[in-house]
Amino acid sequence: MTFAVATLVVSVAVLLAAGRLPKGAQNWVLPIAVAAILVAMWDAACVLTGTEVFPSPLDTVLAFGELIESQRLWGDATASLFRVTWGFLLATGVGVPLGLVVGWSTRTFRALNPIIQGLRPISPIAWIPIAILWFGIGDGAGVFLIFLSSFFPITVGTMAAVRNISLVHQRSAMNFGVQGLELFRRVVLPAALPQIITSLRIALGVAWLVIVAAEMVGMETGLGYLINDARNAGSRYDLVVATMILIGLIGILLDFLIRRLERFDEVRWGYSQR
Amino acid sequence: MSVPSRSGDPKVVFEGVSKVFDKKGEPLQVLQDVDLTVAEGEFVCLLGPSGCGKSTLLNIAGGFERPTDGRVSIDGEEVTGPNPKRVFVFQEYGIFPWASVWDNVVLGVRDRSKEDRHRIVDEVIELVGLKGFERAYPMELSGGMKQRVEVARALAVSPDVIYMDEPFGALDSLTRLTLRSELLRIWNERNPTILFVTHDVDEAMQLAERVVVFSARPGRIADIVEVDMPHPRDIGSPEYGRVKNRLYELLGVTHMI
Structure with a gap:
């Protein structure tokens, strides 16, 4: 309890004094101070309620160590990442070309858009029984579910990006005799690319949400399964919370990695300048 | 009213060009019976109020749109689509x-x-x-x-023809002036035929050999005014003021505030 109070006091003091720090430092200091306050409140709540089930921050850190030591963490994290990587890459490989064609050709758009829009609202979670029926319990079903959950944001985002290409750019291309495949390479794809990257980013975020849910329901490895297993094997909520935090950290890392794509000279124009 | 070209061979010829758009089921006539001949190497400004169809006329000449009636021909050949020998310079950056x-x-x-x-x-x-x-x-x-x-x-x-659709419209006034004089320098050096759309009377006066003034919708040619002043033009001269007055008169706006 004294630890919690001390952390709280120090963090609030840091927050109040942070105005004097340079801007760059504030970007780090402010969120860390807020996080410290939240952890302190969490710790205080555990002490005040006298809970025996919910883990304190310290329990969670120890559980982290236990997970790393038992080597389960590595296996489950790579299982989840494997499914997300392959499902996402497949969805990109199919969704981007399909979105480019459907977005560009009005007739294809008329034919396919209603079907795409009709399938899109079906939660990937609802596909779990079918995924297991087709692929069994394992990586195949996981990859399939991630493919589904990424495919729709990527395809719809790419379609919208192509349909948003400015008339002036299309006319410039026509004026200089750019047509056919060259038109796709020189104008359609580069014009749509910033928005395509945004849709990839959204899709990857969704994929990381879906894989955990899918593993909790229908798989026997992965971080989602680890959460379920920890609860079922003796209510180890310390392991549950430690895994949740890890899931959050990996999610941040994935987003960080995919955002690197936004930095290329060819696409920087598509994002607002801050 | 067919207007003969001022000098040189006819380059861009508009014959009875009309354009009707379909606006939510209602026909909207934006251009009516436009006849105009632009000579090779000539610098012509199309001047008129917003929505008078001058940009539409340029898009028809550029091959991006088809006239409802009439035809545009260049070197005697009817324009049916865009062509890399005739280049469009857009207002928003193309x-x-x-x-x-x-x-x-x-x-x-x-x-x-x-x-x-x-x-x-x-x-x-x-x-x-x-x-x-x-x-x-x-x-x-x-x-x-x-x-x-x-x-x-x-x-x-x-290009032998350059179409410019209010190309300097989005720029600040000093940059506009600089680019105008540079455009004239380039025109002198390379001598392409230039059709330049603007709603700015001074811009038209500073650039064009002839200013084609359009009436409000449906766009028709109200008159064609020659700016018979050699470059560099003295924008403080009585001649400049006289032509400017004439243009304002044709546009139907007062030049005294």
Whole structure:
């Protein structure tokens, strides 16, 4: 309890004094101070309620160590990442070309858009029984579910990006005799690319949400399964919370990695300048 | 009313051009029976209020739109689509933001030999004063520089006709003045036929040999005014004031506030 109070006091003091720090430092200091306050409140709540089930921050850190030591963490994290990587890459490989064609050709758009829009609202979670029926319990079903959950944001985002290409750019291309495949390479794809990257980013975020849910329901490895297993094997909520935090950290890392794509000279124009 | 060209052979000929748009089921006539002959190497401004159809006329000449009635021909051949020999310079930047200055300018000559490409691109980039910015991206350039890139891209194909649709409309007034005098310099050097749309009386007066004044919708030619003043034009001279008054009169607006 004294630890919690001390952390709280120090963090609030840091927050109040942070105005004097340079801007760059504030970007780090402010969120860390807020996080410290939240952890302190969490710790205080555990002490005040006298809970025996919910883990304190310290329990969670120890559980982290236990997970790393038992080597389960590595296996489950790579299982989840494997499914997300392959499902996402497949969805990109199919969704981007399909979105480019459907977005560009009005007739294809008329034919396919209603079907795409009709399938899109079906939660990937609802596909779990079918995924297991087709692929069994394992990586195949996981990859399939991630493919589904990424495919729709990527395809719809790419379609919208192509349909948003400015008339002036299309006319410039026509004026200089750019047509056919060259038109796709020189104008359609580069014009749509910033928005395509945004849709990839959204899709990857969704994929990381879906894989955990899918593993909790229908798989026997992965971080989602680890959460379920920890609860079922003796209510180890310390392991549950430690895994949740890890899931959050990996999610941040994935987003960080995919955002690197936004930095290329060819696409920087598509994002607002801050 | 067929207007003979001032000098040189007829280059761009509009004959009875009309355009009717379909606006939510209602026909909307934007151009009515436009006859105009532009001579080879001539600099003509199309001047009129917003919505008078002058941009539509330019888009028809450029091959981006078809007239409802009448025809446009260039060198005696009817225009049926865009053509790289006749280049459009847009108001909003038509240059590609995803490509560097060099890659933008090379667009029209991309199929030429490597030697030709470098020679031509270097030459037009120098001509518009963008030397040293070849590797820059449009987002790193000011509005005026972007418009220079667009002009360079047009010049690279050595077009015989350049269509300019309020190309300097989005720029500040000082940049506009600079670009106008540079456009005149380039026109003198290369002598393409230029059709230049504007709603700015001074711009038309400073640039054009002839100003074609349009009435409000449906756009019709109200009159054609010659600006018979050699460049550089003295914008304080009585002659300038007289022509300007005439243009304001045709536009139906007062020039005294």
